[in-house]
Amino acid sequence: MATFPTPTLFPNAPCHGGAEPPASSQTRSAADSVGIARLAAASPCADAKRGTEYFVLPVRSILNACESSRVPFPWTINPYRGCEFGCLYCYARYTHEYMELDGGDFERKIYAKANAGPIVSRDLSEKCASGEHIAIGSATDPYQPAEKEFGVTRSILERMAERDGLSLSITTKSDQIVRDADLLRKISARSSLTINVTIVTLRTRLARLLEPRAPRPDLRLKALRALRDAGLAVGAFAMPILPGLTDSDAHLEALAHAASESGAQWFLAAPLFLMPSSAKHFLPFVEEKFPRLAKRYREWYSRAAYPPDDYRKEISEKVAALRRKYGLGSSPAQAHPGPPPPQLSLALKEPSREKRVVSC
DSSP states (O other): OOOOOOTTTSOOOOOGGGOOOOSOOOOOOGGGOOHHHHHHHHOOEEEEETTEEEEEEOOSOSOEEOOOTTSSOSEEEOSEESOTTOOTTOGGGGGGGGGTOOGGGTTTEEEEETTHHHHHHHHHHHTOOTTOEEEETSSSOTTSTHHHHHOHHHHHHHHHTTOSSOEEEEEESOGGGGGGHHHHHHHHHHSEEEEEEEOSOSOHHHHHHHSTTSOOHHHHHHHHHHHHHTTOEEEEEEEEEOTTTTOSHHHHHHHHHHHHHTTOSBEEEEEOOOOHHHHHHHHHHHHHHOHHHHHHHHHHHTTOSSOOHHHHHHHHHHHHHHHHHHTOBSSGGGTOSSSOOOOOOGGGSOOOOSOOOOOO
């Protein structure tokens, strides 16, 4: 497969917390584990660079069922476990705990799913009914740095391009997605496809603090424009909104304006959803870098994964006003004629105590 070098895309940033992992930290015994933890412990280390280890993970399935009635899609695909972007607020850190790993390893140990193309072909034939929505990138970014070397996402999309009548969405922070524009056009010609580009802030320094290895905000906006110019249905996810950091009127307006100028067809935003496994990493960061906000975060997120209802309502009203001002849709369904895929954010749903099944 051809490679597409993008030298400015993934800077040499330190690991979360500034610590480098040992040369080889995969020391658990597979015999002592079960299920996905056993598979992870037995996975060979394929590479190590930038303070991150990469493993090839054997899997039985690529398509994952979402059984909770509160999750807005029936199926998910996450080509990788773990995400090197290392977003400090990421709710999906808990998914590493299924492999008996700490949430702090989420960006340090990346697992590429083996034989994804053939497996997803089988899954699509045996599991997914025609038109049922599949959300790609619900927990980890499908275009994180590992994709340049392992190509798991592309191998999945190549099989999807051979089929008719799929309902798909892809959510990413990476402009690496532009590499696959021609392939995405092939899929869009035969199926419903929407793409969500996530941009939390336009402030480069703040973005680097919050999302150490994610592409710069301007690169994401350029990718959004490039995908729209390619005739694809694309919108902007301005989420999570971080209380006291990215929730000012000026900040939200700048995001909506930039999204509109870049051709976004919809604009979705919601406040921070902070799982306990993420809170133990994110809250100390807030205390260190933004001590004036620490009390508010502790008070709000020690009780629940969501901020108070009145704050959520205030943000919702602000975002709705911005959509009206800039002519942006509130969902992909408003901009795309195909089967309407539900928007991809647990943060827009009420808290659920049902089993979380969007992690695979």
